[in-house]
Each structure stands twice: as C-alpha cells, then as structure tokens.
Amino acid sequence: MTALIEARDLTLSFGETPALRGASLAVEAGEVLAIMGPSGSGKSTLLHCLAGILTPDSGEVHFAGRRLDTMPEAQRSALRRDTFGFVFQFGQLVPELTAEENVALPLLLRGTKRAAALAEARPWFARLGLDGMERRRSGELSGGQAQRVALARGLVARPQVLFADEPTGALDSLTGEQVMELMVGAAREQGTAVVLVTHEPRVAAYADREAMVRDGRARTTRLAPEQVAS
Numbered sequence: 001m002t003a004l005i006e007a008r009d010l011t012l013s014f015g016e017t018p019a020l021r022g023a024s025l026a027v028e029a030g031e032v033l034a035i036m037g038p039s040g041s042g043k044s045t046l047l048h049c050l051a052g053i054l055t056p057d058s059g060e061v062h063f064a065g066r067r068l069d070t071m072p073e074a075q076r077s078a079l080r081r082d083t084f085g086f087v088f089q090f091g092q093l094v095p096e097l098t099a100e101e102n103v104a105l106p107l108l109l110r111g112t113k114r115a116a117a118l119a120e121a122r123p124w125f126a127r128l129g130l131d132g133m134e135r136r137r138s139g140e141l142s143g144g145q146a147q148r149v150a151l152a153r154g155l156v157a158r159p160q161v162l163f164a165d166e167p168t169g170a171l172d173s174l175t176g177e178q179v180m181e182l183m184v185g186a187a188r189e190q191g192t193a194v195v196l197v198t199h200e201p202r203v204a205a206y207a208d209r210e211a212m213v214r215d216g217r218a219r220t221t222r223l224a225p226e227q228v229a230s
C-alpha cells in the first residue's frame with residue numbers, strides 16, 4: 001500500500017543548528033503514529049515538514065501522490081486548510097471567539113456559511129463532554145476543556161490527517177489521557193490519520209506505530225500487535 005504521507009531523507013538546519021539530518025518517515029491513511037524522542041531531537045521540525053509548514057533544505061515530502069515540499073505556498077496553504085487539521089500544546093484558541101466559533105473556524109475558512117458551520121460544530125460539544133460550553137471564550141475554559149475545543153476544531157472538517165504537537169503537554173496525566181482517548185476515538189471513527197508528537201510513553205501508547213527521532217533521524221520502532229500479526 002502506498003503511504004498517505006512519505007518523507008524521504010529530510011534535512012533542515014536553523015542557521016548553524018541542524019534539526020533534521022536525513023529523516024525518513026511514512027504515514028498510512030487512517031493510522032495513529034506517535035513521534036517520540038528526546039528534547040531537541042527534531043520532532044516538531046519533522047511534524048512541520050510533514051504538514052507543509054516548513055520546507056526542508058533537502059529531501060522530499062509526498063502527500064497523496066503530490067510533492068508537498070516543492071508546491072507553491074498558495075497551494076500548500078490551501079492543502080493545509082482543506083485537508084489537514086492541527087492541535088497544538090496550548091490549544092491556541094482565538095480568544096475573541098466563542099468556543100463554538102472556534103470549532104467552526106476551519107469550516108468558515110473553507111467557505112461554509114456561518115449557520116451551517118455552527119450547526120456542524122455543535123454536536124462536538126456533547127461528543128467531547130463540553131455541553132454548555134458553546135458560548136464561552138477561551139479565558140472561561142479550563143486547560144482540559146480548551147484542549148477539547150481545540151481538538152474539535154482540529155477534527156470538525158474531517159481532515160485526512162490531524163497533526164498534533166504535544167497535545168497533552170500542558171495537561172495533568174488524567175486529563176491528558178481523556179483528551180487522547182477522545183482524539184484517537186474520533187479520528188478513527190472518521191478515518192483521519194493522526195501524527196502525534198509526544199515525549200510521554202503513556203500518550204504514545206494510544207498510537208498504532210511509534211517513530212523514534214534521535215539527532216534529526218527517524219526510525220520506526222514498534223508495530224502494534226495487530227499490525228505485526230497481519
């Protein structure tokens with residue numbers, strides 16, 4: 001099977017600092033892949049290259065048969081908007097918007113009318129245990145609630161890939177596990193692949209596969225039992 005995303009031999013330096021030194025990685029459609037590794041090893045840089053946010057100095061990134069790293073920025077940003085979802089460590093909700101407007105945002109950016117976008121956003125509140133939070137702004141939500149709103153925003157437009165950079169990093173471990181369960185459950189239900197950067201083994205345990213990044217190189221280290229068996 002051809003991978004949905006394939007990165008080959010990526011290198012990227014920030015000035016004198018090499019962040020990636022020949023990283024290769026494949027992401028299959030619908031799988032949950034955890035990117036692990038020590039601090040500063042290049043995990044976030046790799047994630048940003050896979051998502052077409054950063055352009056590697058050399059190497060190739062292919063998404064669904066299209067070359068992502070050489071694509072003009074306008075096309076890449078359209079691809080990110082229409083095909084990818086994002087969740088970051090600190091939610092990064094838009095503080096001026098209500099929770100439901102934040103969730104609806106990816107749909108609004110794709111051109112969905114406001115009423116229809118809000119109608120699609122609302123069921124996510126019950127689904128993620130956020131009933132009654134629809135009209136709150138981010139300052140009126142706990143960290144775990146805000147992260148669930150960010151998760152709904154990342155998934156609402158049914159992206160092919162959800163990129164999550166330390167999505168539980170700012171949460172206590174119980175809240176983090178709840179967010180992971182919801183994230184992986186909802187992603188699997190709608191066939192969204194998840195590429196997850198984490199340094200927590202308990203978080204990585206939700207993944208089908210794990211890639212270990214060390215010194216700017218990636219190695220897939222573990223297959224889930226059902227994949228090994230098949």
Ligand SMILES: Nc1ncnc2c1ncn2[C@@H]1O[C@H](COP(=O)(O)OP(=O)(O)OP(=O)(O)O)[C@@H](O)[C@H]1O
Nearest residue numbers: 014017018019037038039040041042043044045046
């Ligand atoms: N914008 C930047 N400017 C300069 N150096 C950077 C930048 N982003 C990352 N780096 C450097 O590139 C290397 C890889 O960083 P990266 O953030 O990818 O690592 P990481 O594995 O995600 O780390 P952490 O787990 O601490 O978040 C590090 O040495 C880092 O200092």
